[in-house]
Structure formats: C-alpha cells, structure tokens
Amino acid sequence: HQRGRSALGGIALALVTCIKYYPGAFVVYFLIRRDGRFLAAFGIGLLGFYCLLPAALLGLGDWWYFERASAQSLPEAARLLRDFNTQYFVHVLNRWGQPLGYRLGESTLDVLRLAGVLVFCANSVVVWRLHRSKIAHREVLSASALFLALPFVVQTSWPHYFVFLPFCQAALWVALGEARAHWLWRVPVVCSAVLTSGYCFALFPSWRLYNGVGTLWVADVALLCALYGLVLRRGLRQ
DSSP: OTTSOHHHHHHHHHHHHHHSSGGGGGHHHHHHHTOHHHHHHHHHHHIIIIIIHHHHHHOHHHHHHHHHHHHHHGGGGGGGGGOSSOOOHHHHHHHHHGGGTOOOOHHHHHHHHHHHHHHHHHHHHHHHHHHHSOOTTHHHHHHHHHHHHGGGTOTTOOGGGGGGHHHHHHHHHHHHHHTTOOGGGGHHHHHHHHHTSHHHHHHSSOHHHHHHTTHHHHHHHHHHHHHHHHHTSHHHHO
C-alpha cells in the first residue's frame, strides 16, 4: 500500500480477514483515508475468498453448511469467561474478582462488552485525528491505535496475539521523543515494556498466573495511556 499498490493491499487484508475476522478492523484506517481503490479491492477480495472460492472448492451446499455451523458455534465464545488464558478485558476483570469470590453478572458483562466497543470507537477517533495532524509516523501510530483496541473487542485475545506490543512500544517511544512530550508520558511505555519482558515473566511462579492476572492486557492499557497523552497534546490538536 505504501508503494501505491492500494488494490493489492486491499486484497491482502481481505485474505487474512477471511482466515481470522479481527484483522478486518484495520479497514477503519482506509475508511478514514477514503481510499476508494483499497476499499473496493477489499470488498471484492472478501467476496472472492470468503464466498466464491470456498463454494467452488467445496460445493455451494457444503460451503453453506460449514458457514451455518460456524455461526452456530459463535456463542461458545462465552465459555471463555472461565479460561485463565484469554486477555480479553472483560474476562480479565472477571478473573480479578474471583479470589474474593465475586463474579460479574450478565448485565455487568454486557455493559463491559459495550465499553469495549466504545474503546474501539475512541481509538478510531484517534486514528482520524492522527490522519488530520502533521505528526511524524502517523501511519505507524494509527496502526498502533487499532492494534491496542483489539483486546477490548476480540474475545479470543490469546497471549500470542500480543506480538504487536513491542512494535507499539517502539512506535510510541519514538513519537513521544520527537513530540518532546514530558518524560512522565514515557513511563507507561516503560511499564509496558517491563511487563512484557522475559524478566517479568520469570518473576511469576507459573505462566498460568502471568496470564491469569492479565499482564499482557495491563501492558496494552499502559500503551493506550501513552497514546492518548500524545494525541491530546496541544501541538497535535493544532
């Protein structure tokens, strides 16, 4: 896409979205940019990879049966609430209350899920503001904003999904330095790097506890604080 091949970029994003749904969240960036060629290629790619190609290989009936079975299995994601490994923020908050014998009720869970969607929307606004600004590395920061929003909307946020954290840490560290932000805004980035380091992992008696307390999600939230601080700076608003 950076080399001017928007159509190929749209097809590539469509392909990975058909394998795992959540990469489709990155289409927000191209919607904000009003990149019509990319969006058209993305739509055509979705139709081809998700519908036409599987139907041609499996047969229309078998493909439709598979899609129905997949859709019916989606409610099974609710069972992940009891899985200590997922870093989806609703699940993490629920686990924090378990040592006290407290579990979140269904109404509270629904409110938190809505809050997660609002966080994603807020980060989409961040991407919009970055696009309108003249800040350096705004493309990288926009990608970081969308990556950091994923644990708030993707229920299957397994630990290996968080490979993006070092990328976001580096991007925010450089951006804060070039923006001459107060050193306090770098503290969340440092905290995030420490939490995701092998040294911190080794301090925990087991990997189950490391994942169970939502360490990676906390590292994600720390970077969100740094990102919001950067966006809210007066220079960026101008």
